[in-house]
Amino acid sequence: MSAIELTIDGKKIEVEPGTTILEAARQLGIDIPTFCYDPELPSNGACRICVVEVEKARALVASCVAPAGSDMVVHTASERVINARRAILSLLVANHPLDCITCEKTGECKLQDYCYRYGVADSEFSGEVKELSDDDSNAFFVRDMNKCILCGICVGKCQDVIGAGAIDFTKRGFVANVGPAFEDSIEDSTCVFCGLCIDSCPVGALIPKYSLGKGRPWEITKTRAVCPYCSIGCNVNLHVKANEVIGVTPVETNPVNRGHLCIKGKFGWDYLKSGDRLTRPLIKSNGVFLEVSWEEALALIADNIDEVKTRYGSDAIMGLCSPKTTNEESYLFQKLIRSLGTNNVDSYTRHCHAPAVDGMMEAFGSAAMTNSIEELSDTGAILVVAADPAESHPVISYRVREAVRNGAQLIVADPEPIGLTDLAQHYLPLYEGSAVALVNAMAYIIIEEGLQDQAFIDKRTEGYAAFKAAVSKYSIQDAAEVTGIGEEELRSAARAYAGAEKAAIISTVGANYSAAGGGLVLALANLALLTGNLGKESAGLYLPYGENNLQGVSDMGALPAVLSGYQLVKEKAVRDKFSRSWKTEINQNAGLSAAEVFTSGENSAIKALYILDENPVTCIGEENVETVQFLANLDFLIVQDIFMTETAALADVILPAAAFAEQEGTYTNTERRVQLTRQAVNPPGEAFPGWAIIAELAGWLGFEWIYDGPSDVFDEMTSLTPQYAGMSYERLKTRGLQWPCPSEDHPGTAVLYEGRFSRGLGLFTVVDDQTAVPSRTEISVSSAAAYHACQCQSDSMSKRSVINNFKRDSGR
Amino acid sequence: MSTVVETREAVTEEIDLSKVDSLIEPYLGKKEMVIPALQKVQDHFGYLPRPAVERVSKQMRIPLSRIYGVATFYAQFKMKPRGRYIIRVCKGTACHIQGSPKIAERIEDILSIESGETTDDLRFTLEEVACIGACALAPVIMINENPHGRLTPDKVKDILDSYQ
Numbered sequence: 001m002s003a004i005e006l007t008i009d010g011k012k013i014e015v016e017p018g019t020t021i022l023e024a025a026r027q028l029g030i031d032i033p034t035f036c037y038d039p040e041l042p043s044n045g046a047c048r049i050c051v052v053e054v055e056k057a058r059a060l061v062a063s064c065v066a067p068a069g070s071d072m073v074v075h076t077a078s079e080r081v082i083n084a085r086r087a088i089l090s091l092l093v094a095n096h097p098l099d100c101i102t103c104e105k106t107g108e109c110k111l112q113d114y115c116y117r118y119g120v121a122d123s124e125f126s127g128e129v130k131e132l133s134d135d136d137s138n139a140f141f142v143r144d145m146n147k148c149i150l151c152g153i154c155v156g157k158c159q160d161v162i163g164a165g166a167i168d169f170t171k172r173g174f175v176a177n178v179g180p181a182f183e184d185s186i187e188d189s190t191c192v193f194c195g196l197c198i199d200s201c202p203v204g205a206l207i208p209k210y211s212l213g214k215g216r217p218w219e220i221t222k223t224r225a226v227c228p229y230c231s232i233g234c235n236v237n238l239h240v241k242a243n244e245v246i247g248v249t250p251v252e253t254n255p256v257n258r259g260h261l262c263i264k265g266k267f268g269w270d271y272l273k274s275g276d277r278l279t280r281p282l283i284k285s286n287g288v289f290l291e292v293s294w295e296e297a298l299a300l301i302a303d304n305i306d307e308v309k310t311r312y313g314s315d316a317i318m319g320l321c322s323p324k325t326t327n328e329e330s331y332l333f334q335k336l337i338r339s340l341g342t343n344n345v346d347s348y349t350r351h352c353h354a355p356a357v358d359g360m361m362e363a364f365g366s367a368a369m370t371n372s373i374e375e376l377s378d379t380g381a382i383l384v385v386a387a388d389p390a391e392s393h394p395v396i397s398y399r400v401r402e403a404v405r406n407g408a409q410l411i412v413a414d415p416e417p418i419g420l421t422d423l424a425q426h427y428l429p430l431y432e433g434s435a436v437a438l439v440n441a442m443a444y445i446i447i448e449e450g451l452q453d454q455a456f457i458d459k460r461t462e463g464y465a466a467f468k469a470a471v472s473k474y475s476i477q478d479a480a481e482v483t484g485i486g487e488e489e490l491r492s493a494a495r496a497y498a499g500a501e502k503a504a505i506i507s508t509v510g511a512n513y514s515a516a517g518g519g520l521v522l523a524l525a526n527l528a529l530l531t532g533n534l535g536k537e538s539a540g541l542y543l544p545y546g547e548n549n550l551q552g553v554s555d556m557g558a559l560p561a562v563l564s565g566y567q568l569v570k571e572k573a574v575r576d577k578f579s580r581s582w583k584t585e586i587n588q589n590a591g592l593s594a595a596e597v598f599t600s601g602e603n604s605a606i607k608a609l610y611i612l613d614e615n616p617v618t619c620i621g622e623e624n625v626e627t628v629q630f631l632a633n634l635d636f637l638i639v640q641d642i643f644m645t646e647t648a649a650l651a652d653v654i655l656p657a658a659a660f661a662e663q664e665g666t667y668t669n670t671e672r673r674v675q676l677t678r679q680a681v682n683p684p685g686e687a688f689p690g691w692a693i694i695a696e697l698a699g700w701l702g703f704e705w706i707y708d709g710p711s712d713v714f715d716e717m718t719s720l721t722p723q724y725a726g727m728s729y730e731r732l733k734t735r736g737l738q739w740p741c742p743s744e745d746h747p748g749t750a751v752l753y754e755g756r757f758s759r760g761l762g763l764f765t766v767v768d769d770q771t772a773v774p775s776r777t778e779i780s781v782s783s784a785a786a787y788h789a790c791q792c793q794s795d796s797m798s799k800r801s802v803i804n805n806f807k808r809d810s811g812r
Numbered sequence: 813m814s815t816v817v818e819t820r821e822a823v824t825e826e827i828d829l830s831k832v833d834s835l836i837e838p839y840l841g842k843k844e845m846v847i848p849a850l851q852k853v854q855d856h857f858g859y860l861p862r863p864a865v866e867r868v869s870k871q872m873r874i875p876l877s878r879i880y881g882v883a884t885f886y887a888q889f890k891m892k893p894r895g896r897y898i899i900r901v902c903k904g905t906a907c908h909i910q911g912s913p914k915i916a917e918r919i920e921d922i923l924s925i926e927s928g929e930t931t932d933d934l935r936f937t938l939e940e941v942a943c944i945g946a947c948a949l950a951p952v953i954m955i956n957e958n959p960h961g962r963l964t965p966d967k968v969k970d971i972l973d974s975y976q
Binding site: 159164165166167168169170171172179180181182189190421422 | 862865869873874875876877878879880881884885891
C-alpha cells in the first residue's frame with residue numbers, strides 16, 4: 001500500500017497506512033495531549049482529551065484511534081478542539097482534589113499541565129466527589145484513588161505488560177475505580193511492586209514512599225546508571241537532590257528494559273543509605289576494629305603481602321572477586337593479583353553457573369546467552385523449562401508476554417504453575433526431575449515427525465547419529481510415564497516448538513551450582529541444534545545468569561586459568577602480550593580455584609587473601625563452616641566491601657568501597673551487553689570506588705600504574721581483549737555494545753554463532769540420565785536467595801533495603 | 813473440597829469448590845466465556861461467594877482482579893448473599909405520587925436494612941426498581957413473583973409477616 005498524505009495544522013506529512021492521526025502529529029512535533037494513550041497498550045480513545053478537528057468530519061475525533069486518511073485536513077488546536085478539551089478537563093477537575101500545593105506530582109502531572117495550558121483553574125461543574133481513603137498498606141507506595149482519572153494505563157501495564165494482574169477496573173459509573181479484587185489492599189493482592197503503574201500514572205494517584213516530601217521535579221537531576229541486582233542490567237535514572245538518591249525511574253530508550261523494571265530496580269537501591277555502610281578503613285587490633293587513615297591501611301596491607309610473598313612465595317596469595325564489581329574493578333583486581341606473581345584469582349561466577357557454562361562450552365565452544373533479550377518479543381515459540389523468569393529475571397518474563405501478545409506459542413514445563421503459566425498455550429506440569437526426559441521426548445517426536453532442520457544439522461552440527469539413536473531408545477509411552485505428560489500434549493508441545501520459524505528456550509537450571517543441571521543444559525542445546533534455532537535472530541538459548549556483572553567479571557579474567565577475554569594463561573603468546581602491557585611477568589601456571597581453596601581448611605596453601613564485595617561466609621543462604629575455618633586460618637585477610645558483612649567481620653583490614661550509584665564504570669549483562677553506569681552521588685565518608693582503591697594499593701605494592709579515571713582502565717582492557725577491542729565509553733553511552741565487538745566500526749554482536757560455532761560445528765551430546773536433573777522447585781529450595789524476585793545471590797544489599805519487606809506469597 | 817465462608821455475622825455457608833469446578837468445566841481454556849461461567853456459579857449459589865470466584869480465577873487462569881472487575885461491572889452479578897424473598901419497591905412515577913417512598917421507608921424500618929441490602933437471617937433483600945408496569949395498583953411492591961398493590965404503610969407489616 002502506498003503512503004498516505006495528510007495535512008495537520010497546515011503542515012503536510014506522508015505516513016504509512018495504519019498510522020493514527022496522533023502518531024502522524026507527533027512525527028511533525030505537534031503535541032496533542034493524551035491521558036489514556038500509551039504506545040505499549042492498545043488505544044481505546046476513552047479519555048477524549050486527544051480530540052482533533054478533521055475537516056468534513058461531523059464530530060471531533062479521538063486522534064489516538066483515528067487512522068490518518070488520504071488528503072485529510074486536521075486541526076489540532078482549533079477553537080472547537082480547545083473548547084472540547086476544556087470541557088473534559090473541567091469534568092475531571094470537578095472530581096479531583098486540587099491540593100497541588102502539596103501533591104507529589106506537581107510539576108510532572110498531566111492534568112495540571114493541561115489545565116495550565118488551556119486555562120482551566122476550577123471546574124464549572126459541581127457535584128458529588130469521591131471520598132476514598134488512601135491505600136497505605138505496603139512499604140513501597142501510597143494509592144490515593146481520589147486522584148485517579150481512570151485512564152486505565154496502570155491496568156493495561158499490570159495485566160498485559162507485567163502480568164501481575166493485581167489491579168483492574170472495578171464497578172461502574174460514578175463509583176468506578178481501579179484496584180485489586182474485592183477491594184483488598186495492594187499488599188494483599190498479586191502486586192509484584194515493579195512500580196510500572198507508578199511510573200505511568202499521569203496524575204498523583206500513585207506515589208512511591210521513598211520520595212514523599214523529598215523534592216520537586218525541577219530540583220532533581222537525573223543520572224543514568226545500571227541496576228546493581230540481576231544480570232539483565234536494566235538502565236535506571238537515579239533521581240538526585242543534594243547528593244542523595246531520592247528516587248528511581250526506568251530509562252525508556254534502551255533496548256534492555258525499555259521503560260520496565262522489577263521491584264529490585266525500582267525500590268531496592270535504598271541500601272545506599274544503610275547505616276551499615278562502611279565509611280572508613282578499619283584495622284583489626286586485638287579483635288577490635290579501629291578506624292584508620294587510608295595510608296595506614298594500605299601500608300599495613302603492603303607490609304603483610306610482602307611478608308607472605310617472602311615467606312611462602314607468590315602462590316600463597318589469592319584474590320576472590322565478586323560478580324557485583326565493575327569491569328574496571330575486576331580487571332584491575334586480576335591485574336594486581338597477577339602482578340604479584342600468581343594466577344590465584346577467581347570469583348564465584350563459575351562456581352554458581354558451572355552447569356550452564358560447561359554445557360554451552362561443550363555444545364558450542366563458548367558460554368554466553370546466544371541472543372539478545374529484546375529479540376524474545378519477536379520469536380515464534382518459547383519453551384520455558386526449569387525456570388520462573390517472572391520471579392528470577394522479571395524483564396525476561398515481560399518480553400515473553402510481549403511475544404505471546406505478538407502471536408508466539410508458549411510452552412511452560414514445570415511441576416508447579418509459574419508466573420507465566422496463565423499465558424501458556426502448552427502447560428506441561430511434568431513430574432519432579434523429569435525435565436531431561438521431556439526434552440528428549442520432544443526431540444524424539446520432532447525426529448519421528450520429520451520436523452527437524454536437516455539442512456542445519458547436515459551443515460552446522462556433528463554427533464547427530466548417536467544422538468538420534470539415543471533419544472529413539474525410549475518410546476513416547478515411556479516418556480509419558482516418566483514425565484506424567486500425555487502423548488498428545490507432548491506432541492503438540494514439540495510441534496509448537498519445532499513448527500515456529502524462530503524458537504527460543506529459557507532456563508535458569510544452569511544458573512545453579514548443582515552439577516546435575518548440566519544434563520538439562522545439554523539436552524536443551526540438542527533441541528536447539530535439532531531445529532536449527534541457533535545463529536539466527538529471536539531464537540537460541542537463554543540461560544540468564546544471576547548477578548549483575550557475572551558475565552563481565554568472567555570476561556575480565558577474574559578466573560585462575562584465563563586472562564581477560566578468556567585468553568589462556570598457559571599460552572606464551574598471551575602471557576607475552578600482557579607482560580608487555582603490564583610491564584610485569586605473568587606466572588605460567590594456572591591458579592587455584594576458589595572452590596578448591598575454600599574447602600582446603602587448615603591445609604590451605606593460601607596465606608593471604610583479598611576479597612572484593614563477596615560474602616563467602618554466607619553465600620548461597622547459610623553459614624559455610626568450612627569457609628569460616630579456612631578464613632580463620634589465613635595469615636592475612638583483606639575485605640573490600642560496601643557493608644560490614646559476616647566475612648568482613650573476619651578480616652584483618654577492611655576497605656570501604658563505593659556502591660553502584662557512587663562510581664562510574666561498566667557492567668556486562670547476561671546478553672553480553674557492555675553498559676556504562678554513571679556516578680550520581682558521592683560515596684559515604686572516605687569510601688572510594690573499588691578500581692581506585694586497587695590502583696592506589698598497587699602503588700603501595702611498588703607498581704607504577706597511572707589511570708586518570710575508569711575510562712583509562714577500560715581502554716587498557718580493550719587493547720588487550722579482542723571481544724571488547726572496538727568499545728569505548730563514548731560508544732557505550734546510549735545502547736551499550738554486545739561483544740564480540742572487535743573493531744571501532746563494528747556494531748557489536750546481537751546473535752552468536754551466525755555461520756559458525758566457536759568450536760566449529762555444534763555438538764549433539766547424548767544425555768541419557770533421564771532423572772538426575774533437579775527441578776526448579778528443588779533448585780529454589782537449594783539456593784533460595786539467588787532467585788527471589790527481591791534478592792540476589794548474596795543478599796547483603798537486598799536485606800538492607802525496603803524490598804526485604806516484600807511478602808512474595810501474598811495473594812497467590 | 814469445600815471451604816467455609818462467613819457471609820454475615822451469624823451466618824456461615826459451605827462453599828463447595830468441587831461444585832464450582834463442575835459448573836465451569838465447559839468453559840476451561842476459554843477465557844472469553846468468563847461471563848457464562850460466573851452466571852452458572854451465581855445460579856447455583858444465588859450470588860458470587862469469594863471462594864467460588866477465586867476458584868474460577870484459578871481454574872480459568874484469569875487474574876482475580878479481572879474477574880472481579882467483570883462481576884462488579886454488571887448489575888446481574890451479586891457479590892453478597894441475597895435473601896429468600898426479593899422485595900422490589902416500584903419507584904415509577906405513578907407509585908411515587910401515590911406514596912411509594914413512605915412504603916419503602918416503612919419496609920426499611922421493619923427490616924432494619926436499606927435499599928440494596930439483605931437481612932442478617934437472609935430472609936429478605938430489598939431493592940428499588942424503576943417501574944414494574946402495574947401502575948393501576950400504585951403504590952405497588954413485588955415479593956419474588958407476587959405483586960402487592962394499593963398499599964399503605966400500615967399494610968406492610970402483615971404482608972412481610974406472611975413470608976417466613
